[in-house]
Every structure is written in C-alpha cells, then in structure tokens.
Amino acid sequence: MEKDQAAQLIAVYGGRFPSYTLHNIYEELQKMDYSEASIRMAQTTDPTIAILISVFLGQLGIDRFFIGDTMLGVLKLITCGGCGVWTIIDWFLIMGSTKEKNFTKFNKIF
Structure with missing residues (x-):
C-alpha cells in the first residue's frame, strides 16, 4: 500500500x-x-458509540458487551452496574478500554 x-x-x-x-x-x-x-x-469499534451506550445503557452492562468484555458485561448486568458506582466509573474509562480493545484486536489479526 x-x-x-x-x-x-x-x-x-x-x-x-x-x-x-x-x-x-x-x-x-x-x-x-x-x-x-x-x-x-x-471492523474496529467506535469509542464515541461506546460512551453513548455507556451513558444510556451502562447500568445493564451493554457497553461492556459492545466492546467484547462479556464477563464484565454479565457482572455489570447482575449487579445493576455495581449499584450505579461501576456505571459512573465506566463513563470515564470506557473510551480508553475501547481503544485498547481495538488495538488488541488489530494485533491479533496479523
């Protein structure tokens, strides 16, 4: 290229x-x-979409399912977002997590 x-x-x-x-x-x-x-x-995930999902549906763990963290998504769903605390923390962390997941996915492809 x-x-x-x-x-x-x-x-x-x-x-x-x-x-x-x-x-x-x-x-x-x-x-x-x-x-x-x-x-x-x-094929990478958009961090902006991840933060929007986190704000509106983060308490259900859908943001973690979206970026590929299935176990964290299940835990977040069961605990209702850690009684809201985990949800608020994820508002600050989800974009960085999405970018790291994208880089990991990019490296696994090669």
Whole structure:
C-alpha cells in the first residue's frame, strides 16, 4: 500500500486507537493492500458509540458487551452496574478500554 493510503486510513480511523500505537499501526498498514487494510480498520469499534451506550445503557452492562468484555458485561448486568458506582466509573474509562480493545484486536489479526 502507498504511504498516502495508509495515512488516509490513520486519519479516518486513528481516533479508535490509543495515540501511542498509531506509528505501529501505520507500519502494519503499509505491509498490506488497501482493500484488506480498509476492511480491517472498519471492523474496529467506535469509542464515541461506546460512551453513548455507556451513558444510556451502562447500568445493564451493554457497553461492556459492545466492546467484547462479556464477563464484565454479565457482572455489570447482575449487579445493576455495581449499584450505579461501576456505571459512573465506566463513563470515564470506557473510551480508553475501547481503544485498547481495538488495538488488541488489530494485533491479533496479523
């Protein structure tokens, strides 16, 4: 893939990953063709959607199910969001967790 195409994908999907990982992702993107790279980048979870789900449905654990933390989602569902405390804490942590999960998912693909 050309450098311009990899830079375009980073510009579009870079907000879905922790900032310290973008250089590694950029290097990996250059090793594959554009169609494969764009499909893999599009399969990541949007942190903005995760925070919206956390605000409106976080007490039911749906935010944790959304990012792939099934066990934490079940625990959050059973405890009603830790009696509301866990829900409030997740409002501050869910975007970072989503970005970390996206990077982990991106690394597992390769």
